[in-house]
Amino acid sequence: MASDVDSTPLVGRADQLTKLRSALLDDLGPGHTAAVFLTGESGVGKTRLLREVAVELRGAGALVLTGSCLDIGDASPLHPLLQALRRFDAELTAAQARTSSAVRGLLQVFTEGTPGPDGAGALLERVSRGLHVIAGGRPLVLVLDDLQWVDRSTRQLLLYLLAGLGDLHVSVLAAIRAESLQGAHPLRRVLTELRRLRSVQVLDLTPLDRAGTDRLAAAIVGAPLSAEAADQVWQRSGGNPFVVEELARDLRDGRDGLSDTLREIFLARVDALPEHAHAVVHAVAAGVEPVGHWLLGQVVRLPEDELIEAVRAAVAHRLLVGADDGYRLRHRLVAEVLPYELLPAERAALHRRYAEALTTAPAELHQARLAHHWRLAGEPARALPAAMAAAREAERLHGYAEAHRHWSAALQLVAAPTGGPPDADRPDRAVDRAELLEHAAEAAHHCGEHARALALLEELAGDAAGPPPCALHIRRARYLAAAGRSAPAEAEYRRALEAADCTPRERATAAAHLAELLLHLGRYADAGRRAREALELAAEVEGSTSEVVLASAALGFSEAYLEDPEAGLAVMRQALETAERSGRPEDVACAYLHLAELLTGPLNILEEGVVVARRGAERVAELGLGRTWETRLLAIATNGLFRVGQWAEAEKVVAAALRHRPSGADAVELLLARCRLSVGYGDIEASDRDLEAVATMLAGGGARHVLPMLILRAGLAMWEGRHDVARQAVQRGLTESRSDDVIVLATLAWHGLRAEAEAHASRTVAVDEQAVRRLREVVDRVRRKSEHAARPVRYIVDGFLVLCEAEVSRLDGRGDPELWARSAAEWDRRQHPYPAAYSRLRQAEALLARRSRVATAGKLLRQAHEMAQGLGAAPLSSEIRTLAGRARVALQERPGDPAPVRTRAAAAVVEPTVDELAVLTAREREVLAAVAEGLTNKEIGQRLFISERTIGVHVSHIFDKLQVRTRVQASAIFLRNRPD
CATH class of the missing domain: 3.40.50.300 (P-loop containing nucleotide triphosphate hydrolases)
Incomplete structure (x- = not known):
């Protein structure tokens, strides 16, 4: 072989x-x-x-x-x-x-x-x-x-x-x-x-490990495999290189099914087994791994001594693997090959023996296995109760993907023919199909199968026994919002509130969810009004904890953005405490999400925001919401890390999140986060690919993501020198925007003015004076609106307004070095290295254009280059080097010193070769562990029985020893070096 x-x-x-x-x-x-x-x-x-x-x-x-x-x-x-x-x-x-x-x-x-x-x-x-x-x-x-x-x-x-x-x-x-x-x-x-x-x-x-299997398959296919294909190759091959090669060639050549070569090889190996070992391998292939020894004995019905000898032979022939919990096939391909060697009656008999054995051993009963075996034994009436019990068991353990699979199986079993005479006493006769549809749709929604959830809901709406119109409107709105289709979701919530059959609880639910949706759309004033309405309605309904949590989170965000950050944060923290007490997974996830969004976004408290996002991601993963809420929280963490310049760490976070293979709005969030990194790195192909995927997913709606997508499209187009494309993206954003988010609008305006300034400098595209006038009007509107926003919001907006003012100065061909110096200082204070480096580049360019303070310009270029290289920002580094070359400025302080080049690939694989925490004392390690949990100095002091002031001293020493500036950077080092 x-x-x-x-x-x-x-x-x-x-x-x-x-x-x-x-x-x-x-x-x-x-x-x-x-x-x-x-x-x-x-x-x-x-x-x-x-x-x-x-x-x-x-x-x-x-x-x-x-x-x-x-x-x-x-x-x-x-x-x-x-x-x-x-x-x-x-x-x-x-x-x-x-x-x-x-x-x-x-x-x-x-x-x-x-x-x-x-x-x-x-x-x-x-x-x-x-x-x-x-x-x-x-x-x-x-x-x-x-x-x-x-x-x-x-x-x-x-x-x-x-x-x-x-x-x-x-x-x-x-x-x-x-x-x-x-x-x-x-x-x-x-x-x-x-x-x-x-x-x-x-x-x-x-055999090869998982990483080696992936590398070998990718080398044969000629490109990295998709996550699904890689998983399948790994599961089927068990790391056997020959099998990996055969499967990879089939993938490369577009062949479906199992090749005759592999089929004959594995059949020959099974045929070479002794008689009883042959029966054992057939039985394990029909079972659900791991197959316990007691269960295998019930199925093959051999005396104990003969069973042990048969298993020993199968293990020796490298077809089975034995462990404490039972037996597994060394290669899952055996399970694909062997069923075709048995008659249908023989296969059904094996599954019936499994089902009977599981039924007679209540202590070992596993409903999912039982449903599986009864179904393949050809007895859907006995499989249905087990499938429903398995689905409820999975929901109790927050396993929503598994629950969705079991509810879907139950739906198929209700419709399956029995192959026997009609029987009025069959258990599946009394099962309400509408109830199954309802459960299946909700499980699909929770596990991120948004299209499937909407399809099941439409089927439920056509069932006479289905829920009333108001309940259907609320469900459809929730599913549409999760799928990223914001506009139709908003319309559905409004229909629910106007429905004649809407109960007080449903009205509170619809208002709370609508407040959250408006919040995501950036319509903060509307969100606050709806949130107050929802809280008033919830106060009249007993047991409306979920509505209170959702509305409180939306209200807190709205207040923090528009009025009082401290009061808004207090409301949101209280919402998180309420959610944790209720224990409902979606409540906990929602509270973490809005708190992390507020901290990393408008309030610019990036360190705490990243820690909250990552802590929330871990928490909701425990609650079974890995494919949905966890991925959203990790997208927030990625964006926060990007803004503080931790691009390599951000890339690891987004890669880990994408392994969940999210869909709908969750996938869009992550793709935008990854695209932001790709644009910064200058990876044009990856950026284009992600933007195309986002545009496709937003074709059915998703207004909340349109502006971020267009901003990234404009940024990418400028690095490509396609300033007209950048202009079109910005103008489309200004036309379609209904958002009250002045930060997003300010960012969009900066990209538009930068595109016009780049067009003027390159002389490849004429400046669009009408577009410039419109952009200046937007800047004025943002300045007026931000005056009524909370101080932290104004703080971020002011940074972008300075950038806009400085870009306007470039339109005369020279630029104002004082404005660019002010912009660099503003972004240094906000600890955003990317715009700070960009501003230094433009300040140096303006100084050189005026032929003044050449030494200062050289120093600025060196600073900007070092910052851009540290980030891995290839296009920005290239522009800095181009200007430095024209001005004959050496980018290193000493001629001959190599530049600290840090490519994207290098940044992605940086791993500590030594224990970076070795420089810390035992007490400092304890303090750093608490910092990584997201605790404040006061909370750490309470845990370690030390004064808050002493904790501050310890944190300062930790920063000095690890050579970091922020709690996020220190936490990243701790997480890299902590023992598994």
Whole structure:
């Protein structure tokens, strides 16, 4: 089963390659012998590794003879050595006549043989002397493949040589299929004897790990696999390189199903099993892994001793893996192959035995397994109650993806034919299909299957037993909002509030959810009014905790943005406490989300905001909302880390979040966060790909994400020199915007003015004076509106307004260095390195254009370059270098010093090689651990029984020792270095 394609990269075997070379050559003293026997299952890569080692050893000056054993017993004595000598002779040139003569002389020995009672010993001695002559003083290595088929003469020769009985000093490298060494195989006894020699090693070559599997598959396909495809290859192959290669080629060539090659190989391995082991593997393949020993015994119905022997044989043949919790197939492909080898009645009988065994063991009852086996046994009436029980069990444990799967299975079971006569007493007759649809839709919504949730809801709306119109409007609105379709969601909430059948609780629910939606759309005043209305309605309804949490979070955000940050934050923190007391997952997630958004956004309390977002992500993951709310919180953390310049850390966070494969608005949030990084890094292809994906997902609505998407589109277009495209994106944003978010509007205006200034500087596109006038009007409107916003909001807006004013000064072709100096100082105070570096670039450009203070301009360019390089901002770094080159400014303080280049790839893989926390005292480590949890100095002091002032001293010392400036940076170092 080894692959014959040497063009495939050797993955995950570097350590073994080094170890084998050392054992066979580097560590071998004069006059000594050595041997390494590689064992492993078929296809694990033994043959490929033998070839790679042979190439290494030849390159080091050794004489390497390679041969393979045949599966024909003793009919071909010394066949592998004979094959190796013939191959070697064919490779010799005319200049190597002496060696060729020695080889042919030894080949003649094989044809003559040696008669008499001592013939075997004499033959071995003659072979040893012949090999000694051929080696000519060089190290000699015999490389033998498929040693499990070795003939008796070759076994004797290996023992003779390795025991040092001849004059030859040789090394042996041989590969053995582990599953072939069963029972009384003669090679087992040989290996047992050889293991006693210190010069002999037996190494078991294990399958690749997950990372190696992904690398090998990607190399064959020619591109990284999607998360789903990579998971499938890993699960089906078990890391076996041959199987990985076959599956990857099928993916690359677009072939569906299982190849005939793999099918026949695995069938042959199963067919080679003893009878009872064959039955055991079939039973495990039909089961749900892990299959406990007691359960397997109930299904195969063998006496205990025979069952253990059968399992032992299946494990020895590398088809099963045993553990404390039961048995698993080593390769999931076996489960795909074996069912087709059984008759339908045989498969159904296996599943019925599983179901009956699980039913008779209440202590071990697992409803999901029971439903699975009854369904495949062809008894949907008995599978349905188990499927519903499994769904409820999953919901109780917050496993919404599993719950959705079970509810969907229950829906199929209700509609499934029984294959028998009608029975009025069947359990599924009394099941309400509308109830199943309702549960399935809600579970789909919770686990992020938004399109599926909406489809199920439409089916529910057409059911006569479905909920009334108001309840349907609220549900549809929630699902639409989660799918990123904000406009139709808002309309549905308003329909719910106007519905004649709307109850007081439903009215409170609709108002609270509408307040949250308006908040996301940036309509903060409207959100505050709706939130107050919702709280008034909720006060009249008993048990309306969820409505109170949702409305309080929206109200707190609105107040903090528009009026009083401290009061708004207090309301939001109270909402989080209420949510935690209620324990409802969506309430907790909502409270964390709005608090993190407020801190990292309008209030610009970035350190605390990032910590809250990451802590909230961990909390909601515990509550089963990993694919939805956790991904939203991680998107917020990513954006916060981007703004403070922690781009490498932000990239890790967004990559981890995308592994959940979110959909709808959750996916849009993460794609925008990743695109923001890609635009900063200058990865145009990745940015375009993400923006196209976002635009596609927003085709059905999603106003809240349109402005961020257009801002990124404009930023990317400017780095590409497409200033007209940037202008179009900004103008579209100004036309479509209904947001009260002055920060977003200020950002959009800056991008528009920057695009016009870039157009003027490049002279590739004429400045659009009408667009400039409109943008200046927007700047004035933002300035007026921000006067009524809370102080932290004004603080951020003022930074963008300074940028806008400075960009306008560029439109005369020179720029105002004082305005750019003010912008750099403003963004330094806000700890936003990217706009600070950009402002320094423009300040230097303005100074150089005026031919004044050239030394100051050089210093500014060096500062900007260092900041941009530290971020990995390739386009900004490139523009700085271009200006510095034109001005003949050296970007390093000392000529010849290398620039601190930090590419995106390098930033993404930075890992500590030492314990970065080693410089801290034990007490400082305790304090840092609490800081990483997001605790304030006061809270840390209460936990550690130290004054708040002392905690402040400890934090200062930690910052100095770790050479960081913020709590976010210190927390990142702690999380990187903490023990698992």
